[in-house]
Amino acid sequence: MRGNLFAVGVDLVVLTVRGDDLCVLLVRRTEKPFENSWGLPGGFVAPDEDLPDTAARELAAQTGAGTAGRVSGHLEQIAGYAAPDRDPRGRVLSVAFLALLPDMPDPDQPDVVSGWHPVADVADLAFDHAQILADGVERARETLEYTTLAAAFCPPEFTVTDLRRVYEAVWRTEIDPRNFSRKVTSTPGFLVPTNRHVTGGPGRPAQLFRRGPATRLHPAMLREPAVRVG
Amino acid sequence: MRGNLFAVGVDLVVLTVRGDDLCVLLVRRTEKPFENSWGLPGGFVAPDEDLPDTAARELAAQTGAGTAGRVSGHLEQIAGYAAPDRDPRGRVLSVAFLALLPDMPDPDQPDVVSGWHPVADVADLAFDHAQILADGVERARETLEYTTLAAAFCPPEFTVTDLRRVYEAVWRTEIDPRNFSRKVTSTPGFLVPTNRHVTGGPGRPAQLFRRGPATRLHPAMLREPAVRVG
DNA sequence: TCAAAAGTGTTGACCGTACACCCATGT
DNA sequence: ACATGGGTGTACGGTCAACACTTTTGA
Numbered sequence: 164m165r166g167n168l169f170a171v172g173v174d175l176v177v178l179t180v181r182g183d184d185l186c187v188l189l190v191r192r193t194e195k196p197f198e199n200s201w202g203l204p205g206g207f208v209a210p211d212e213d214l215p216d217t218a219a220r221e222l223a224a225q226t227g228a229g230t231a232g233r234v235s236g237h238l239e240q241i242a243g244y245a246a247p248d249r250d251p252r253g254r255v256l257s258v259a260f261l262a263l264l265p266d267m268p269d270p271d272q273p274d275v276v277s278g279w280h281p282v283a284d285v286a287d288l289a290f291d292h293a294q295i296l297a298d299g300v301e302r303a304r305e306t307l308e309y310t311t312l313a314a315a316f317c318p319p320e321f322t323v324t325d326l327r328r329v330y331e332a333v334w335r336t337e338i339d340p341r342n343f344s345r346k347v348t349s350t351p352g353f354l355v356p357t358n359r360h361v362t363g364g365p366g367r368p369a370q371l372f373r374r375g376p377a378t379r380l381h382p383a384m385l386r387e388p389a390v391r392v393g
Numbered sequence: 394m395r396g397n398l399f400a401v402g403v404d405l406v407v408l409t410v411r412g413d414d415l416c417v418l419l420v421r422r423t424e425k426p427f428e429n430s431w432g433l434p435g436g437f438v439a440p441d442e443d444l445p446d447t448a449a450r451e452l453a454a455q456t457g458a459g460t461a462g463r464v465s466g467h468l469e470q471i472a473g474y475a476a477p478d479r480d481p482r483g484r485v486l487s488v489a490f491l492a493l494l495p496d497m498p499d500p501d502q503p504d505v506v507s508g509w510h511p512v513a514d515v516a517d518l519a520f521d522h523a524q525i526l527a528d529g530v531e532r533a534r535e536t537l538e539y540t541t542l543a544a545a546f547c548p549p550e551f552t553v554t555d556l557r558r559v560y561e562a563v564w565r566t567e568i569d570p571r572n573f574s575r576k577v578t579s580t581p582g583f584l585v586p587t588n589r590h591v592t593g594g595p596g597r598p599a600q601l602f603r604r605g606p607a608t609r610l611h612p613a614m615l616r617e618p619a620v621r622v623g
Numbered sequence: 624t625c626a627a628a629a630g631t632g633t634t635g636a637c638c639g640t641a642c643a644c645c646c647a648t649g650t
Numbered sequence: 651a652c653a654t655g656g657g658t659g660t661a662c663g664g665t666c667a668a669c670a671c672t673t674t675t676g677a
Contacts (some may be wrong), residue, residue, distance in 0.1 A: 168398040211477045243473035243488045247441045258473045366628025367674040597647040598654025
Protein backbone atom coordinates (compact mmCIF):
# COMPACT_ATOMS: atom_id res chain seq x y z
CA MET A 164 0.00 0.00 0.00
CA ARG A 165 1.58 3.20 -1.19
CA GLY A 166 -0.61 5.95 0.23
CA ASN A 167 -2.10 8.49 -2.10
CA LEU A 168 -0.41 10.42 -4.85
CA PHE A 169 0.89 13.98 -4.77
CA ALA A 170 1.62 16.65 -7.28
CA VAL A 171 5.15 17.84 -6.53
CA GLY A 172 6.31 21.38 -7.11
CA VAL A 173 9.32 23.51 -6.36
CA ASP A 174 8.98 26.96 -4.80
CA LEU A 175 11.85 29.42 -4.83
CA VAL A 176 12.90 31.89 -2.18
CA VAL A 177 15.10 34.12 -4.33
CA LEU A 178 16.92 36.68 -2.24
CA THR A 179 19.12 39.58 -3.16
CA VAL A 180 20.42 42.71 -1.46
CA ARG A 181 19.42 46.06 -2.91
CA GLY A 182 20.84 49.05 -1.11
CA ASP A 183 20.10 48.48 2.55
CA ASP A 184 17.31 45.95 2.04
CA LEU A 185 17.13 42.20 1.80
CA CYS A 186 14.67 41.61 -1.04
CA VAL A 187 12.72 38.61 -2.26
CA LEU A 188 11.45 37.91 -5.76
CA LEU A 189 7.65 37.60 -5.82
CA VAL A 190 5.21 36.95 -8.64
CA ARG A 191 1.61 37.99 -8.86
CA ARG A 192 -0.60 34.96 -9.43
CA THR A 193 -2.72 35.02 -12.56
CA GLU A 194 -4.72 31.89 -11.82
CA LYS A 195 -6.87 30.50 -9.09
CA PRO A 196 -6.41 29.79 -6.30
CA PHE A 197 -5.09 32.96 -4.70
CA GLU A 198 -5.57 34.83 -7.98
CA ASN A 199 -3.93 38.29 -7.83
CA SER A 200 -2.10 37.44 -4.61
CA TRP A 201 1.67 37.63 -4.43
CA GLY A 202 3.48 34.36 -4.11
CA LEU A 203 6.83 32.73 -4.49
CA PRO A 204 7.90 31.77 -8.00
CA GLY A 205 7.84 28.06 -8.68
CA GLY A 206 6.59 25.26 -10.84
CA PHE A 207 5.92 21.56 -10.99
CA VAL A 208 8.62 18.95 -11.34
CA ALA A 209 8.81 17.60 -14.88
CA PRO A 210 9.15 13.90 -15.71
CA ASP A 211 12.73 12.68 -15.39
CA GLU A 212 13.69 15.87 -13.58
CA ASP A 213 15.36 15.95 -10.17
CA LEU A 214 14.47 18.66 -7.67
CA PRO A 215 17.62 20.79 -8.17
CA ASP A 216 17.02 20.67 -11.93
CA THR A 217 13.52 22.00 -11.50
CA ALA A 218 14.76 24.71 -9.18
CA ALA A 219 17.51 25.77 -11.57
CA ARG A 220 15.14 25.75 -14.51
CA GLU A 221 12.57 27.87 -12.72
CA LEU A 222 15.24 30.22 -11.44
CA ALA A 223 16.59 30.76 -14.94
CA ALA A 224 13.09 31.30 -16.26
CA GLN A 225 12.24 33.87 -13.62
CA THR A 226 15.47 35.85 -13.48
CA GLY A 227 16.92 35.60 -16.98
CA ALA A 228 18.74 32.84 -18.69
CA GLY A 229 21.95 31.32 -17.45
CA THR A 230 21.67 32.44 -13.88
CA ALA A 231 21.98 28.99 -12.43
CA GLY A 232 25.28 28.40 -14.15
CA ARG A 233 26.96 31.60 -13.08
CA VAL A 234 29.97 31.69 -10.87
CA SER A 235 28.20 33.80 -8.29
CA GLY A 236 24.86 32.84 -6.89
CA HIS A 237 23.80 29.88 -4.80
CA LEU A 238 20.95 27.40 -4.74
CA GLU A 239 20.14 25.05 -1.87
CA GLN A 240 17.14 23.15 -0.64
CA ILE A 241 15.24 24.51 2.35
CA ALA A 242 12.64 21.82 3.11
CA GLY A 243 9.56 20.01 1.91
CA TYR A 244 6.07 21.29 2.74
CA ALA A 245 3.07 19.01 2.50
CA ALA A 246 0.32 20.04 4.91
CA PRO A 247 -2.88 18.33 3.70
CA ASP A 248 -4.74 21.61 3.23
CA ARG A 249 -1.93 23.76 1.88
CA ASP A 250 -3.37 23.75 -1.65
CA PRO A 251 -7.15 23.69 -2.16
CA ARG A 252 -6.73 21.88 -5.46
CA GLY A 253 -5.55 18.71 -3.75
CA ARG A 254 -2.46 17.23 -2.25
CA VAL A 255 0.54 19.18 -3.41
CA LEU A 256 3.96 18.73 -1.89
CA SER A 257 6.30 21.61 -2.45
CA VAL A 258 10.04 21.48 -1.99
CA ALA A 259 11.38 24.95 -1.29
CA PHE A 260 14.77 26.13 -2.51
CA LEU A 261 16.78 29.12 -1.42
CA ALA A 262 18.58 31.12 -4.11
CA LEU A 263 21.00 33.94 -3.34
CA LEU A 264 21.76 36.28 -6.21
CA PRO A 265 23.72 39.47 -6.75
CA ASP A 266 21.58 42.52 -7.28
CA MET A 267 20.58 42.96 -10.89
CA PRO A 268 19.59 46.18 -12.62
CA ASP A 269 15.86 46.53 -13.09
CA PRO A 270 14.57 45.40 -16.46
CA ASP A 271 14.01 48.19 -18.95
CA GLN A 272 10.27 47.89 -18.62
CA PRO A 273 9.23 47.35 -15.02
CA ASP A 274 7.35 44.12 -14.73
CA VAL A 275 4.04 44.35 -12.95
CA VAL A 276 3.70 40.63 -12.39
CA SER A 277 7.15 39.96 -10.96
CA GLY A 278 9.50 42.04 -8.87
CA TRP A 279 11.71 42.51 -5.85
CA HIS A 280 10.12 43.27 -2.49
CA PRO A 281 11.92 44.08 0.76
CA VAL A 282 11.28 41.07 2.96
CA ALA A 283 10.42 43.34 5.87
CA ASP A 284 7.43 44.68 3.90
CA VAL A 285 6.05 41.37 2.68
CA ALA A 286 2.70 40.20 4.01
CA ASP A 287 -0.11 37.92 2.93
CA LEU A 288 1.43 35.57 0.44
CA ALA A 289 -0.44 32.79 -1.30
CA PHE A 290 -0.58 29.26 0.13
CA ASP A 291 1.95 28.73 2.93
CA HIS A 292 4.50 30.88 1.15
CA ALA A 293 4.84 33.27 4.09
CA GLN A 294 6.11 30.38 6.19
CA ILE A 295 8.41 29.20 3.43
CA LEU A 296 9.79 32.71 3.04
CA ALA A 297 10.38 32.98 6.77
CA ASP A 298 12.20 29.65 6.78
CA GLY A 299 14.31 30.70 3.80
CA VAL A 300 15.27 34.03 5.33
CA GLU A 301 16.17 32.36 8.60
CA ARG A 302 18.27 29.83 6.69
CA ALA A 303 20.08 32.64 4.90
CA ARG A 304 20.75 34.42 8.18
CA GLU A 305 22.20 31.30 9.76
CA THR A 306 24.23 30.44 6.69
CA LEU A 307 25.96 33.80 6.73
CA GLU A 308 27.21 33.13 10.23
CA TYR A 309 29.12 29.99 9.46
CA THR A 310 29.97 30.14 5.77
CA THR A 311 31.44 32.51 3.22
CA LEU A 312 28.17 32.52 1.31
CA ALA A 313 27.55 36.24 1.73
CA ALA A 314 29.71 36.63 -1.37
CA ALA A 315 26.94 34.89 -3.33
CA PHE A 316 24.99 38.15 -2.97
CA CYS A 317 27.84 40.09 -4.57
CA PRO A 318 28.84 40.51 -8.21
CA PRO A 319 31.99 38.71 -9.35
CA GLU A 320 34.15 41.60 -8.13
CA PHE A 321 33.25 43.53 -5.04
CA THR A 322 34.67 45.56 -2.20
CA VAL A 323 34.77 44.76 1.48
CA THR A 324 32.09 47.39 1.98
CA ASP A 325 29.82 45.65 -0.54
CA LEU A 326 30.22 42.49 1.46
CA ARG A 327 29.59 44.25 4.74
CA ARG A 328 26.37 45.76 3.40
CA VAL A 329 25.19 42.22 2.64
CA TYR A 330 25.62 41.17 6.25
CA GLU A 331 24.01 44.37 7.50
CA ALA A 332 20.99 43.99 5.21
CA VAL A 333 20.43 40.30 5.92
CA TRP A 334 20.91 40.62 9.67
CA ARG A 335 19.52 44.14 10.03
CA THR A 336 22.43 45.14 12.19
CA GLU A 337 25.36 47.50 11.94
CA ILE A 338 28.88 46.16 11.82
CA ASP A 339 32.07 48.07 12.55
CA PRO A 340 33.71 48.56 9.13
CA ARG A 341 37.27 48.40 10.44
CA ASN A 342 36.92 45.18 12.38
CA PHE A 343 34.83 43.63 9.62
CA SER A 344 37.49 44.41 7.05
CA ARG A 345 40.19 42.84 9.18
CA LYS A 346 38.09 39.74 9.82
CA VAL A 347 37.17 38.93 6.24
CA THR A 348 40.52 39.79 4.69
CA SER A 349 42.38 37.71 7.24
CA THR A 350 40.22 34.61 6.79
CA PRO A 351 42.25 32.43 4.43
CA GLY A 352 40.47 31.73 1.15
CA PHE A 353 37.50 34.01 1.73
CA LEU A 354 38.57 36.95 -0.45
CA VAL A 355 41.09 36.99 -3.28
CA PRO A 356 42.58 40.45 -3.84
CA THR A 357 42.64 41.74 -7.39
CA ASN A 358 44.97 44.70 -6.74
CA ARG A 359 42.54 46.87 -8.63
CA HIS A 360 40.53 49.56 -6.93
CA VAL A 361 37.18 51.25 -7.33
CA THR A 362 37.40 54.95 -7.85
CA GLY A 363 34.90 57.70 -8.41
CA GLY A 364 33.20 58.04 -5.05
CA PRO A 365 34.38 60.09 -2.13
CA GLY A 366 37.05 58.73 0.11
CA ARG A 367 39.95 56.43 -0.34
CA PRO A 368 39.48 53.91 -3.17
CA ALA A 369 38.55 50.44 -1.97
CA GLN A 370 40.25 47.34 -3.23
CA LEU A 371 38.29 44.91 -5.38
CA PHE A 372 38.13 41.26 -4.41
CA ARG A 373 36.85 38.03 -5.90
CA ARG A 374 35.38 35.06 -4.04
CA GLY A 375 38.01 32.70 -2.72
CA PRO A 376 37.77 28.92 -2.39
CA ALA A 377 36.89 28.86 1.32
CA THR A 378 33.34 27.88 2.19
CA ARG A 379 33.35 27.59 5.98
CA LEU A 380 34.07 30.52 8.25
CA HIS A 381 36.22 29.69 11.27
CA PRO A 382 35.63 31.20 13.69
CA ALA A 383 32.06 32.13 12.90
CA MET A 384 30.83 35.64 12.29
CA LEU A 385 28.26 36.05 15.02
CA ARG A 386 25.06 38.03 14.66
CA GLU A 387 24.73 38.80 18.32
CA PRO A 388 27.72 39.43 20.51
CA ALA A 389 28.54 36.65 22.91
CA VAL A 390 26.42 36.75 26.01
CA ARG A 391 27.88 39.06 28.61
CA VAL A 392 27.33 37.92 32.14
CA GLY A 393 27.46 40.64 34.74
CA MET B 394 -0.33 21.47 -16.39
CA ARG B 395 0.72 19.92 -13.11
CA GLY B 396 3.54 17.58 -14.06
CA ASN B 397 3.27 13.95 -13.09
CA LEU B 398 2.27 12.46 -9.78
CA PHE B 399 4.50 11.09 -7.05
CA ALA B 400 4.16 8.65 -4.23
CA VAL B 401 5.45 10.44 -1.14
CA GLY B 402 7.16 8.68 1.70
CA VAL B 403 9.04 9.56 4.84
CA ASP B 404 12.38 7.98 5.68
CA LEU B 405 13.85 8.18 9.15
CA VAL B 406 17.45 8.58 10.21
CA VAL B 407 17.09 7.49 13.83
CA LEU B 408 20.30 8.03 15.75
CA THR B 409 21.33 7.10 19.23
CA VAL B 410 24.58 6.78 21.15
CA ARG B 411 25.48 3.37 22.53
CA GLY B 412 28.72 3.25 24.43
CA ASP B 413 31.28 4.93 22.23
CA ASP B 414 29.35 4.58 18.97
CA LEU B 415 26.86 6.68 17.11
CA CYS B 416 24.28 4.16 15.92
CA VAL B 417 21.48 4.24 13.37
CA LEU B 418 18.30 2.20 13.32
CA LEU B 419 18.10 0.04 10.20
CA VAL B 420 15.48 -2.41 9.01
CA ARG B 421 15.98 -5.37 6.74
CA ARG B 422 13.68 -5.14 3.75
CA THR B 423 11.25 -7.98 3.28
CA GLU B 424 9.94 -6.91 -0.12
CA LYS B 425 11.27 -6.04 -3.52
CA PRO B 426 13.04 -3.93 -4.55
CA PHE B 427 16.24 -4.34 -2.56
CA GLU B 428 14.78 -7.38 -0.79
CA ASN B 429 17.00 -8.46 2.13
CA SER B 430 19.02 -5.25 1.96
CA TRP B 431 19.26 -2.97 4.96
CA GLY B 432 17.50 0.35 4.67
CA LEU B 433 16.18 3.22 6.69
CA PRO B 434 12.80 2.76 8.37
CA GLY B 435 9.98 4.71 6.75
CA GLY B 436 6.59 4.63 5.18
CA PHE B 437 4.19 6.44 2.94
CA VAL B 438 2.29 9.54 3.91
CA ALA B 439 -1.33 8.77 4.72
CA PRO B 440 -4.26 10.86 3.50
CA ASP B 441 -4.77 13.99 5.64
CA GLU B 442 -1.38 13.47 7.26
CA ASP B 443 1.35 16.11 7.34
CA LEU B 444 4.99 15.09 7.04
CA PRO B 445 5.87 15.46 10.74
CA ASP B 446 2.83 13.33 11.61
CA THR B 447 4.01 10.57 9.33
CA ALA B 448 7.49 10.79 10.76
CA ALA B 449 6.23 10.65 14.34
CA ARG B 450 3.91 7.77 13.55
CA GLU B 451 6.66 5.76 11.88
CA LEU B 452 9.07 6.55 14.68
CA ALA B 453 6.62 5.35 17.29
CA ALA B 454 5.91 2.21 15.28
CA GLN B 455 9.60 1.37 14.89
CA THR B 456 10.90 2.18 18.34
CA GLY B 457 7.98 1.53 20.66
CA ALA B 458 4.91 3.53 21.45
CA GLY B 459 4.94 7.04 22.79
CA THR B 460 8.47 7.92 21.78
CA ALA B 461 7.47 10.97 19.81
CA GLY B 462 5.74 12.50 22.78
CA ARG B 463 8.56 12.08 25.24
CA VAL B 464 10.35 14.97 26.81
CA SER B 465 13.67 13.81 25.52
CA GLY B 466 14.23 13.03 21.88
CA HIS B 467 14.07 15.22 18.83
CA LEU B 468 12.61 15.06 15.33
CA GLU B 469 13.44 17.42 12.48
CA GLN B 470 13.26 17.37 8.72
CA ILE B 471 16.46 16.80 6.78
CA ALA B 472 15.46 17.28 3.13
CA GLY B 473 13.42 15.92 0.26
CA TYR B 474 14.88 13.38 -2.17
CA ALA B 475 13.31 12.84 -5.58
CA ALA B 476 15.86 11.68 -8.14
CA PRO B 477 13.87 10.19 -11.04
CA ASP B 478 15.52 6.79 -10.74
CA ARG B 479 15.76 6.52 -6.97
CA ASP B 480 12.99 3.93 -6.81
CA PRO B 481 12.58 1.39 -9.63
CA ARG B 482 8.84 1.17 -8.96
CA GLY B 483 8.26 4.69 -10.22
CA ARG B 484 8.52 8.25 -9.05
CA VAL B 485 8.76 8.31 -5.30
CA LEU B 486 9.66 11.42 -3.38
CA SER B 487 10.98 10.80 0.08
CA VAL B 488 11.23 13.39 2.81
CA ALA B 489 13.90 12.40 5.30
CA PHE B 490 13.64 13.14 9.00
CA LEU B 491 16.32 13.05 11.64
CA ALA B 492 15.41 11.61 15.04
CA LEU B 493 17.73 11.71 18.03
CA LEU B 494 16.89 9.32 20.83
CA PRO B 495 18.37 8.25 24.15
CA ASP B 496 19.85 4.80 24.13
CA MET B 497 17.27 2.15 24.89
CA PRO B 498 17.88 -1.28 26.34
CA ASP B 499 17.74 -4.02 23.74
CA PRO B 500 14.40 -5.78 23.43
CA ASP B 501 14.16 -9.06 25.26
CA GLN B 502 14.28 -11.04 22.06
CA PRO B 503 16.79 -9.56 19.61
CA ASP B 504 15.03 -8.52 16.44
CA VAL B 505 16.61 -9.84 13.28
CA VAL B 506 14.77 -7.45 10.99
CA SER B 507 15.49 -4.24 12.86
CA GLY B 508 18.38 -3.06 14.93
CA TRP B 509 21.06 -0.53 15.82
CA HIS B 510 24.17 -0.35 13.68
CA PRO B 511 27.23 1.83 14.28
CA VAL B 512 27.13 4.38 11.49
CA ALA B 513 30.83 3.86 10.84
CA ASP B 514 30.11 0.25 9.85
CA VAL B 515 27.13 0.86 7.60
CA ALA B 516 27.50 0.20 3.90
CA ASP B 517 25.27 -0.63 0.94
CA LEU B 518 21.85 0.55 1.96
CA ALA B 519 18.77 0.29 -0.23
CA PHE B 520 17.73 3.10 -2.60
CA ASP B 521 19.63 6.34 -1.89
CA HIS B 522 19.52 5.70 1.83
CA ALA B 523 23.30 5.85 2.18
CA GLN B 524 23.18 9.46 0.99
CA ILE B 525 20.25 10.25 3.27
CA LEU B 526 22.09 8.72 6.21
CA ALA B 527 25.20 10.73 5.42
CA ASP B 528 23.16 13.93 5.24
CA GLY B 529 21.44 13.12 8.51
CA VAL B 530 24.66 12.36 10.33
CA GLU B 531 26.22 15.55 9.04
CA ARG B 532 23.17 17.48 10.18
CA ALA B 533 23.45 15.95 13.63
CA ARG B 534 27.13 16.84 13.83
CA GLU B 535 26.45 20.45 12.88
CA THR B 536 23.49 20.72 15.20
CA LEU B 537 25.57 19.69 18.19
CA GLU B 538 27.91 22.60 17.56
CA TYR B 539 25.37 25.35 17.82
CA THR B 540 22.55 23.97 19.94
CA THR B 541 21.97 22.13 23.19
CA LEU B 542 20.47 19.21 21.32
CA ALA B 543 23.09 16.73 22.47
CA ALA B 544 20.88 16.29 25.50
CA ALA B 545 18.27 14.72 23.19
CA PHE B 546 20.55 11.68 23.10
CA CYS B 547 20.46 11.41 26.88
CA PRO B 548 17.82 9.99 29.20
CA PRO B 549 15.80 12.50 31.25
CA GLU B 550 18.49 12.59 33.91
CA PHE B 551 22.13 12.32 33.02
CA THR B 552 25.61 13.28 34.10
CA VAL B 553 28.04 15.64 32.43
CA THR B 554 30.06 12.61 31.40
CA ASP B 555 27.02 11.09 29.68
CA LEU B 556 26.68 14.30 27.72
CA ARG B 557 30.35 14.41 26.86
CA ARG B 558 30.24 10.86 25.53
CA VAL B 559 27.48 11.98 23.16
CA TYR B 560 29.70 14.66 21.67
CA GLU B 561 32.64 12.29 21.49
CA ALA B 562 30.63 9.58 19.76
CA VAL B 563 28.95 11.89 17.26
CA TRP B 564 32.12 13.80 16.42
CA ARG B 565 34.55 10.89 16.89
CA THR B 566 36.84 13.13 18.89
CA GLU B 567 38.08 13.32 22.46
CA ILE B 568 37.13 16.23 24.65
CA ASP B 569 38.86 17.32 27.85
CA PRO B 570 36.43 16.33 30.63
CA ARG B 571 37.34 19.22 32.91
CA ASN B 572 36.89 21.99 30.39
CA PHE B 573 33.79 20.34 28.98
CA SER B 574 32.22 20.21 32.39
CA ARG B 575 32.92 23.88 32.98
CA LYS B 576 31.57 24.85 29.58
CA VAL B 577 28.23 23.06 29.77
CA THR B 578 27.51 23.80 33.40
CA SER B 579 28.26 27.49 32.93
CA THR B 580 26.01 27.90 29.87
CA PRO B 581 22.80 29.34 31.31
CA GLY B 582 19.79 27.11 30.74
CA PHE B 583 21.67 24.15 29.29
CA LEU B 584 21.71 21.91 32.36
CA VAL B 585 19.48 22.05 35.41
CA PRO B 586 21.14 20.50 38.45
CA THR B 587 19.07 18.00 40.45
CA ASN B 588 21.35 17.87 43.52
CA ARG B 589 21.21 14.12 43.31
CA HIS B 590 24.23 12.05 42.43
CA VAL B 591 24.94 8.76 40.75
CA THR B 592 26.73 6.31 42.93
CA GLY B 593 27.98 2.78 42.51
CA GLY B 594 30.89 3.18 40.14
CA PRO B 595 34.41 4.05 41.07
CA GLY B 596 35.39 7.64 41.68
CA ARG B 597 33.61 10.63 42.98
CA PRO B 598 29.82 10.52 42.38
CA ALA B 599 28.70 12.70 39.48
CA GLN B 600 25.82 15.10 39.77
CA LEU B 601 22.65 14.36 37.82
CA PHE B 602 21.20 17.02 35.54
CA ARG B 603 18.07 17.53 33.51
CA ARG B 604 17.74 19.41 30.22
CA GLY B 605 17.34 23.14 30.66
CA PRO B 606 15.29 25.51 28.52
CA ALA B 607 18.18 26.82 26.44
CA THR B 608 18.32 25.69 22.82
CA ARG B 609 21.14 27.73 21.29
CA LEU B 610 24.72 27.42 22.45
CA HIS B 611 26.60 30.71 22.68
CA PRO B 612 29.45 30.61 22.06
CA ALA B 613 29.39 27.49 19.95
CA MET B 614 31.05 24.23 20.89
CA LEU B 615 33.50 23.73 18.05
CA ARG B 616 34.42 20.36 16.61
CA GLU B 617 37.78 21.47 15.34
CA PRO B 618 39.89 24.09 17.08
CA ALA B 619 40.00 27.43 15.35
CA VAL B 620 42.30 27.46 12.35
CA ARG B 621 45.88 28.00 13.36
CA VAL B 622 47.84 30.04 10.87
CA GLY B 623 51.57 29.60 11.02
C1' DT C 624 41.53 72.50 3.20
C1' DC C 625 37.88 69.67 4.43
C1' DA C 626 34.82 65.67 4.35
C1' DA C 627 34.51 60.95 3.53
C1' DA C 628 35.75 56.38 3.17
C1' DA C 629 39.66 52.75 3.52
C1' DG C 630 42.58 50.69 6.30
C1' DT C 631 46.15 49.92 10.66
C1' DG C 632 47.50 49.88 15.65
C1' DT C 633 46.29 49.10 20.24
C1' DT C 634 43.87 47.95 24.38
C1' DG C 635 41.04 45.36 27.54
C1' DA C 636 37.48 41.76 28.08
C1' DC C 637 36.43 37.31 27.12
C1' DC C 638 37.00 32.42 25.66
C1' DG C 639 39.40 28.14 24.86
C1' DT C 640 43.15 25.02 25.95
C1' DA C 641 46.21 22.76 28.79
C1' DC C 642 47.31 21.02 32.97
C1' DA C 643 48.26 21.17 38.12
C1' DC C 644 45.67 20.15 41.79
C1' DC C 645 41.97 18.86 45.14
C1' DC C 646 37.53 16.04 46.25
C1' DA C 647 34.79 11.91 47.04
C1' DT C 648 33.94 7.39 46.46
C1' DG C 649 34.75 1.92 45.76
C1' DT C 650 37.97 -1.76 46.53
C1' DA D 651 46.20 3.10 50.92
C1' DC D 652 45.23 3.41 46.22
C1' DA D 653 42.87 3.77 41.92
C1' DT D 654 39.27 6.12 39.61
C1' DG D 655 36.57 9.54 38.04
C1' DG D 656 34.40 14.43 39.34
C1' DG D 657 35.41 18.92 39.70
C1' DT D 658 38.26 23.75 40.61
C1' DG D 659 42.21 27.01 39.97
C1' DT D 660 45.11 29.20 36.93
C1' DA D 661 48.11 30.69 33.24
C1' DC D 662 48.76 31.50 28.42
C1' DG D 663 47.29 32.55 23.82
C1' DG D 664 43.81 33.83 20.52
C1' DT D 665 39.66 36.55 19.08
C1' DC D 666 36.65 40.36 19.33
C1' DA D 667 34.70 45.09 20.25
C1' DA D 668 35.94 49.64 20.66
C1' DC D 669 38.24 53.40 19.13
C1' DA D 670 42.37 56.45 18.17
C1' DC D 671 44.86 57.16 14.27
C1' DT D 672 46.80 57.28 9.41
C1' DT D 673 46.04 57.01 4.32
C1' DT D 674 43.95 58.37 0.03
C1' DT D 675 40.74 60.18 -2.60
C1' DG D 676 36.81 63.92 -4.36
C1' DA D 677 34.95 68.48 -3.80
